[in-house]
Amino acid sequence: xxxxxxxxxxxxxxxxKGTVGKKLLEINHNLAYSISATTRAPRPxxxxxxxYLFVAKAEFQTMIERGELLEWAGVYDNYYGTPLxxxxxxxxxxxxxxxxxxxxxxxxxxxxxxxxxxxFLLPPSLVELEKRIRGRGTEEEAVIQKRLKAASAEINxxxxxxxxxxxxxxxxxxxxxxxxxxxxxxxxxxxxxxxxNLLAKGD
Ligand code: 5GP
Numbered sequence: 745x746x747x748x749x750x751x752x753x754x755x756x757x758x759x760x761k762g763t764v765g766k767k768l769l770e771i772n773h774n775l776a777y778s779i780s781a782t783t784r785a786p787r788p789x790x791x792x793x794x795x796y797l798f799v800a801k802a803e804f805q806t807m808i809e810r811g812e813l814l815e816w817a818g819v820y821d822n823y824y825g826t827p828l829x830x831x832x833x834x835x836x837x838x839x840x841x842x843x844x845x846x847x848x849x850x851x852x853x854x855x856x857x858x859x860x861x862x863x864f865l866l867p868p869s870l871v872e873l874e875k876r877i878r879g880r881g882t883e884e885e886a887v888i889q890k891r892l893k894a895a896s897a898e899i900n901x902x903x904x905x906x907x908x909x910x911x912x913x914x915x916x917x918x919x920x921x922x923x924x925x926x927x928x929x930x931x932x933x934x935x936x937x938x939x940x941n942l943l944a945k946g947d
Contacts, residue, residue, distance in 0.1 A: 755865035756895035
């Protein structure tokens, strides 16, 4: 069976990674969501093991020490990380694995050179980004200000990604990402074995 691909979806907070990610998972059934571990408190409607694995700081520290995380980062006073084992299991089962992570986490995966696909989600404008963060209504003003300040600096990091997708209309962004995933699977490097098998059979 062909191994799946890691699809890293990143971008500043409020660009709509969550909404876009959910739609991608609804449409593309070969795509599985990697549930991150976090030390932040659950928001209303969030369930342990569904949105995140909610863990204490000490437990998170242990996960780091045991090498159980593919990547991790401190984001806005909390820790977030991707449990490695589950990602490996899904990839081996031929699934593509969606990582909705912050830019620091994406950068650390870039350094690992593990053939992941990096997609950066851009907001159509900074005004729209602020609207989205405020519209979510889940953060206090101080947190909103922190996230907005980080966003401008983070946008610059998009230059290092394989793809830039503007999330103006969700459905268009989703369509574009689905196309990216399809194209990645058709890349020559991924299919040379098939080509060589055809040549070997000579038919
Ligand atoms: P939130 O607290 O709003 O759910 O997430 C805050 C930020 O942490 C978002 O940018 C989200 O993508 C990022 N994040 C979620 N899970 C992970 C993870 O496993 N690793 C990293 N590096 N960032 C994550």
